[in-house]
Amino acid sequence: MSGEKIPINRTMVGVISLACLLTAGYLHQFVTVEQFAQKVAATGAFMRVGLLMFAFWLALPGKNREAAWANVSPWFFVGLILAIFGVAYRPKIAVPLIIIFAVIGFVLRPRKKKRSPRR
Missing domain, CATH: 1.20.5 (Single alpha-helices involved in coiled-coils or other helix-helix interfaces)
Structure with missing residues (x-):
C-alpha cells in the first residue's frame, strides 16, 4: 500500500x-x-x-496545467515577502503597493500576439 x-x-x-x-x-x-x-x-x-x-x-496541479507555483521566479517570492512585511509594518502603504504591482504586472506581462513585420 x-x-x-x-x-x-x-x-x-x-x-x-x-x-x-x-x-x-x-x-x-x-x-x-x-x-x-x-x-x-x-x-x-x-x-x-x-x-x-x-x-x-x-x-494543486490541474488537468490542463502544472502546479500553481511551478513557473514562478524566486524574485516574485522575495517581492511578496517584502510586500507582506511592508504592509504589516505600515498598513497605509497597502493600496499604493497594490497599484504599483498591478502596473508592473501589466507592463511586464508576456505578449500573446507577435507583431507584424515592418514594411
Whole structure:
C-alpha cells in the first residue's frame, strides 16, 4: 500500500475550502455568543482550515496545467515577502503597493500576439 499514489480531487479540495470559509462567515455574522458558546473558537478554526485548503487548492496541479507555483521566479517570492512585511509594518502603504504591482504586472506581462513585420 505504500507504493500506491492517492488521487487528489482538486475540485473537492476547492469545495471543502469554500464550505469552511462560508461557515466561518456565517458564524461570524449571524450567530451570537449566547446561541453558541464556542463561537470565536469555531469561527477561527473554520477560517484557518478554509484558508489552508484554499492555499492547497491553488498549489494543486490541474488537468490542463502544472502546479500553481511551478513557473514562478524566486524574485516574485522575495517581492511578496517584502510586500507582506511592508504592509504589516505600515498598513497605509497597502493600496499604493497594490497599484504599483498591478502596473508592473501589466507592463511586464508576456505578449500573446507577435507583431507584424515592418514594411
